Every structure is written in structure tokens, then in C-alpha cells.
Amino acid sequence: MRKIIVQKYGGSSVADTKRIRNVARRVVGYRKKGCNVVVVVSALGDTTDELLELAHSIVRRPSDRELDMLISTGEQVSVALLAMAMHKLGREAISLTGAQVGIITDAKHTRARILGVNTKRLKAELKKGKIVIVAGFQGTSLDREITTLGRGGSDMTAVALAKVLDARVCEIYTDVEGVYTADPRIVKDAKKLSTISYDEMLELASLGAQVLQSRSVEVASKFNIPIHVRSSFNNKEGTRIIKEVKAMEDVLVRGVAVNKNEAKLTICDVPDKPGVAAKIFKTLADNDINVDMIIQNISRTGATDVSFTINGADLAKTLRCAKDISRNIKARGVTHDKNIAKVSVVGVGMRSHSGVASKMFKALASKKINIEMISTSEIKISCVIDKRRVNEAVRAIHREFRLAKQ
């Protein structure tokens, strides 16, 4: 069998019939060049959000199982329409649901994980010379329930298929031309990256760069699947996500990312005793609250403030939970701040170069922007700052590290 290409088209790439036809032409073009193409498609435009809204208009907390039943229809509509558009171009194409394509997941509705892919049907259709169009974002559990893979799950579908089909490349088509040194809407002279390492992309993805779901980058990294992020509206080369090569370390910082969707909580005067932090964060975890940064300073008085950031959408729930904890551990109470943003620099170059942090702090200081929290990893430095200053901060940092186009 010829080498296979997996292409994933996001919702904006198939938002209306004109764009669906455009995708069909593009795919058929690749097929004509002699590639076997497997296409993974998301739901049309904002369909998923509209379906979720419909569900919430009926009941405040719909059951996860029924949500999956509902929202999986979005991708089923796209694949059928895309198949029809290819038929119009005279190409043999067939659409398959997650279940039909053999994507087996666990039974955790709305956030299922792929356990394996039964490629029998997929390979049979490819062998017949057909373009196979797969409904992204969905699978089927072992007891035949319809499951979905969580936000950005179509990326996961594409990467999983690229893996089991030993694809030459997994192309992720989106409405931007690739991964940039910073959000081009904030930084006018942001530069498109031609390559980026999996680790860097992972940090950028989880830091709020919305081009690619982070779990899918993890899997691609694990199996060394080359990803090409590019635009569905032109033929320009995008950004290739690849295994780290030595030359990548010559660059100090690959890009600057921003996350404006976090909120900060502080539990005040936490008794400085062993096991207290464990108690706090276990309780949060038990309530399904994802904690991002955690800061605790040295205590001088026998009590200390513990601050942490969470997804802003979880704020109400987290506040309730944190207040309970505060009473339990006899802390003084809880404060919170929604007006924060996290700005981060990412680059594998940090491993071998020092002074990145101080350069970043200097850029912020030059604009008199106060740093509220700092957290670092091997290839990332993040600062929490006032949300209202965030664009200014990104531009200053971008300039400081000379990331702009010449």
C-alpha cells in the first residue's frame, strides 16, 4: 500500500458548504498526487457549542452519556457532507463514524481515552482506493456506547490514526498558517515558526495556544509522528512539529504564550504543619479541579499563604471547595483574583543557556509590570501578571528576545 497521509480539518475549515467544497478539492488534489488520504473532520463551525447550548437549555447538568450521544452527531454531519463533496468531484470516498472506523475508547464519557484502533475496515476501504473520511472527536466503548474525546479530540483522532496507519505525516489544518512566536493578533510582527519540537509545542499547547490539543502532541511525541500545522485556506508551508534536533537549542526562546482564562486563589494563614498542602490539593483533585501553578512562601510566623491558579471556568466550584478546606485546616480564609493572566516563554534552548528568566523579568520591569507569581520548568518560564497589562507584556518580551520577523 502507498504511504498514507492523515489530514485533520477543524471546524472553521468546514464551517459552510463553500469551505467543505474547498476541503474536498484539497484532499482530492493530494489523492491525485498518489497519496492515500485519511481525512479526520470536526463538526461544522460552532455546531458543538450550539448542541451543548441546546442541552443546557433543557437541563443544567446533562448526563455525560447523553451529551456524547448528542454532540457526536456534529462530526457525523461533517463527514457525510464532505464525502458528498468528494463524490461531486468524481472521487470514491466513504465516511465513517468513530465506531465504524474502530476507535475503541474507555467508558469515560465526554473525556474518553483511546484504548486502541481496529483498523480492519479502514484498511479495507483504503485498499479499494477510497478516500476515507473519519468523524473526529468520537469513539465507541467496549459495550458499544458512543464516547467523545474532549475538547480538541479530533486532533487526538488524527494522531491515533497516523500512528496505527504508520502515516508519513499528520497534517492539522486550521484557520491560522501555523504556530507563531506569539499571537499575531497581539504582536504584529510575530513570526511563523518553520519547526518546533514536541516538548515546546506541548508547553505552548497547554499554555493556551489553541492550534493543537496537548494530549495529541504527547502521543505524537511518544510515537515520533511528524505533525504539520497549516492553513486550509492556502498552500503555504506551515509549522512542522518534530523530534528535537541539536540545532534547536541555539534558539533561546521559541515563543511567548498567554493564558487569560485562569483565576488565582489564596488560602490565607495556612498553619505551617506537615501534610497540610497535601490535604488542600488532594481535596481539590477529588473535586475534579485542575490546579496549574502553586506558590507557597517560607513561613516566619507559623502560618503561610498558599496561592494557586485554576481554570477560570472552575472558579465558583473551587471557591466553595477552598472555603471548606480553609475551615477544616483552620486557615484564615480565601481570597481570589480573576483579573490575572499568565505569560510564558518556551524554548528548549533554556536547557543550555542561562539568563532567560532575568531577561524576561527585565522586559516586564521595563514596562513597570508587577509579577504576582512565577513558575518554571526545564523549558518554560511563566509569570502571572495583571490581566489588563498582558498585551503590553507579551510585546515587551517578544521584543526582548528578538523574536520578530526581520
Place this chain on the structure above:
Amino acid sequence: MRKIIVQKYGGSSVADTKRIRNVARRVVGYRKKGCNVVVVVSALGDTTDELLELAHSIVRRPSDRELDMLISTGEQVSVALLAMAMHKLGREAISLTGAQVGIITDAKHTRARILGVNTKRLKAELKKGKIVIVAGFQGTSLDREITTLGRGGSDMTAVALAKVLDARVCEIYTDVEGVYTADPRIVKDAKKLSTISYDEMLELASLGAQVLQSRSVEVASKFNIPIHVRSSFNNKEGTRIIKEVKAMEDVLVRGVAVNKNEAKLTICDVPDKPGVAAKIFKTLADNDINVDMIIQNISRTGATDVSFTINGADLAKTLRCAKDISRNIKARGVTHDKNIAKVSVVGVGMRSHSGVASKMFKALASKKINIEMISTSEIKISCVIDKRRVNEAVRAIHREFRLAKQ
């Protein structure tokens, strides 16, 4: 297990979230009375037509397989939303797709026939005390393809489930209160029938009374499944479709039906030789054209006109086909007429009473309405007339047979 009721709700009964909540309340009410309820739901309002329109905006003749993939999503949305509405009322309910409920069909996409129902999952869920909500209109072929059962297919789903579950009754909920002696929009004093026999309903259904799909009436008749057609907007008793009982023959005519969606074709000067008619109608059948009435008069000149009626939607295709036939058999050509309507009277009483036809013709004559074609069966008389006179005709016939409310 308690006796089961199967309830089917059509698209107008679940057209918006308010109506979905209304259906949920109604079903839960039955459940509270101690019935096990299996609910079959159609797509919300006009969803199916909207999806079809979308498909046709992409390609003029979408593949049947992809159409099924597309339009089956409509029912999947309804069942999920209805399950959520029941959860809100605190009831355990679960939605199932055609595949999940085990409706196995042949592979004839867009008009599949049910081969059997694997009730394992269905019975297991009922045993758990759950209300089971089934996506109507759809099934799965033996090779796991998604199939649909054709227009009105949700009725077929309901009847098939009523059969395999040995249900007490199959309730068909719609936006009218039952089956009437004539269309109440045309005949103001039309009367709701309390009972009607399967055979009468079958004639009425295939004659264009849109309350119930005719194939599902056939199956209900074959297995003697009681059907109750009623409104989802109130609690009034509707029309019960039952096995014929002796008393039914006392009524000459049960109702008057109209079909405005037919067209008439005439092949002129067809050579009057054995085998010619067979040739004509075999060719039409081979082209998937359903012929309704056929009229051929005695030939005096060695050539005769052959007229027949078809579904108006097939007119263009039929014209092409008929012109080919005409050339082949050396006839003189083809004429056609879209401005026709068929008006029919139906009643098992005709079997034992004479004079029904003449009464009908008299009613038409009194209004000076010309009869273009006549066809009869054991319990039905149909006349083709000018479409513009049809309402007048129905009212005259309805009056002649004294079908009105007192």
C-alpha cells in the same frame, strides 16, 4: 416484566425544547402509572428536511449511503435531548440509536427494511427500570452501516418494537387528534373516527393521509398490533386502529382521502399487441418508478392510449423514461398533466354494500366535476380529477355519504 407500551412521537411533537419537556412529562406520567415505556422519537421539527437541503446544496444526487449517515443524526439529537428532559424530572432514562437498540435492516440505504430486532440491550435497560428512548427511522445493516427506513420510518420502528416486545399498545403521537373522515382543513365538519380497521387505514395511509406510514400499518395488521393514533398536545382519546370487526361493515364509507402529489402520463397510440403493456411497466419498474393507477381502454384502431399516474416528484425521470419507451414500441408520443388530484372513498362496508361508486360519481357530477380516471379495489374507489376542483369534490363526497358530525 410489566406490560410494555410503545409510544412514538413525531417531529412536530418534539419541535422545540418546550415540546420536548412536554413529551418527557407525558412519558414519565405513564411510567408512574406502572407501565414500562419504550419511546420512539423522530427528528426535531423539520430537521430531516433541513439536512436533506444541506446535502443537495453540495451535490445534486447525494449517495444514499452518505444520506443515511447524514440524516440519521436528526433522531440521535432528539433522543439525547429527550433523555436529558426525563433526567431533569428525576427519572432514569436512556437513549439508544437504531444500532444500539438492535434494529437490523437490509443494506438498501434510505429505504431499508427491518430484518429483525435484537432485543437484548433493550430488555436489559427495561429490566433496570429505565425508560428507553429509541431513535426512530434508523437501523444498522449486517455490516454495521447506518441505514434509514424511508419517510415515516419512525412509525415502522415503533411497530417493530411493539411486536418484538409484545407491547399492549403502540401509541402514535402526532399534531392531530386522530384519523378523520376527511382532512379537517378542507372539510370543516369532518369527524374524528374512534376506530378504523387496518385495511381501511392502509388505504387511507397510501392515499395520502399523512398520519401514519403505510408499511407500518401492514406490519401492525400482520401481527395484530393495536395502534392508537392521538395528539401529543392533549389527553383526548384518538383513533384506534384495530382488527376488523363485524360492526364495521355497517358503515359504507369510513373516510375520504385526497392525494395532490400525483401526475398523469399518457403514452399515445400504443400498438395493441400482446406484451406491450408488460414492456412499458417493466421498464418503469426497472427505473424505480412507482406507478399508481393504470388505465387502458379497448382499442378499436389497432392502437390505444395507455395512461398512468405516478408520484409528482418522479415526473421528470418518468417523462424521460416514457419517451424512450414510446420510441421503442413505436407509439406516437407522451403527454403529461401535473394538474390532477386523486380523491378516494375507503370503507370495508363496500364489500357488502353496492352503490358506493355511483353515489360518489353522483356527488362529483352534482358539482360538474369531470372524472379523468377511475380505479377501484375491494374497499376503495378512486377518481382522478382536476386539481383545482379537489376541495369542492371532497366536500361534496363527504356530504353525500353523511360523514359529518351531527
